[in-house]
Amino acid sequence: MRTYELEPRAPFSLHLTFVGTEPAFPSVYDGRYLWRVVRTSGGELVPLRVGQIGPREEPLLRVELLAPSVPEGAAEEALRVLSRFLCAQDDLTSAYARMEADPVLRPMLGPLRGMMPWTAFTPVEGLMDAIVFQQISLRVAFSIIRRLVKGLGQPVRVGERVLYAFPRPEDIAEAGRERLRKLGLSRNKADYLLSLSKTLVSSQLDLEAVGKLPVEEAIKVLTALRGVGRWTAELFLATGLKRWEVVPADDLGIRRAFAHLYGLGRDQIRPFVARWGGDAWPIAYYMLVWCERRQRVLKGSGLLYEQV
DNA sequence: AGCCAGGCTCTCG
DNA sequence: CGAGAGCATGGC
Helix, strand or coil, rough: EEEEEEEECCCCCHHHHHHCCCCCCCCCCCCCEEEEEECCCCEEEEEEEEEEEECCCCCEEEEECCCCCCCHEEEEEEEHHHHHHHHCCCHHHHHHHHHHHCCCCHHHHHHCCCCCCCCCCCHHHHHHHHHHHCCCCCHHHHHHHHHHHHHHEEEEEEEEEEECCCCCCCHHHHHHHHHHHHCCCHHHHHHHHHHHHHHCCCCCCCCHHHHCCCCHHHHHHHHCCCCCHHHHHHHHHHHHCCCCCCCCCCCCCHHHHHHHCCCCCCHHHHHHHHHHHHHHHHHHHHHHHHHHHHHHHHHCHHHHCCCC
């Protein structure tokens, strides 16, 4: 077992980050550690867990590789992927400055300071998840994603625990329509995932490359995929490719947040967030979590937020 | 029990 | 073109 330390930019709170929105399976946060299997480009499965050992203003993360022996190259790659996912090197300074200057947003900076915006573990996983998220509630989507991963991903035993690697596109392509339907996907979504997987397997699509296109072009490429509309494309750009100038303005939760905090309607959101540039997604995400938290507190289950 | 939930595609007029 | 139907499962 090997241990590494990762020093994120301050402020950073692992806890706030994964309580703001629970991570999608197979990432698991237990209140203290984030558990995950990373699949390297060489195909090694690297199980790990990460916990925060330094405070929010001087953050330090301890990453434990949970396999007896991991090649050095694989370990380095796993740490890079993890760091990207955690946004450990991303800078929220300018987002915070904007929020500080806005009386609507300023109150969020105390309670949520150090929370990183929702990010997919990898681009491919992020696009698959985004498709499953369509229309249904997050709760339902999480349950379907869990079944998809447990059914088609690779289990990795770690002591008493079993972690899973997210299924590869070829795993999904091989599973076929009936299998996907039994895992809880609708006919349409099963077909969307199959189609996407086949496209990825045949290397007709490079999602990393899409991330480098101008936003409008990227949206065109993405919405040309079967089952990907504007909502999915924008959610994926923001969370999967970390294009933070993009906000999924059609999203129900985002619309509620902007309506409640700024009184804006759906069509006013995109022009409004343009002023935030590359800070748009982090700020919109803070608004989303803030509004959801308020709802949860009203329902009497906001306790998770008390501990930081 | 029935409707809605962080949409999309297909069909029809 | 715009409107409408159908869809998966879980919660209220």
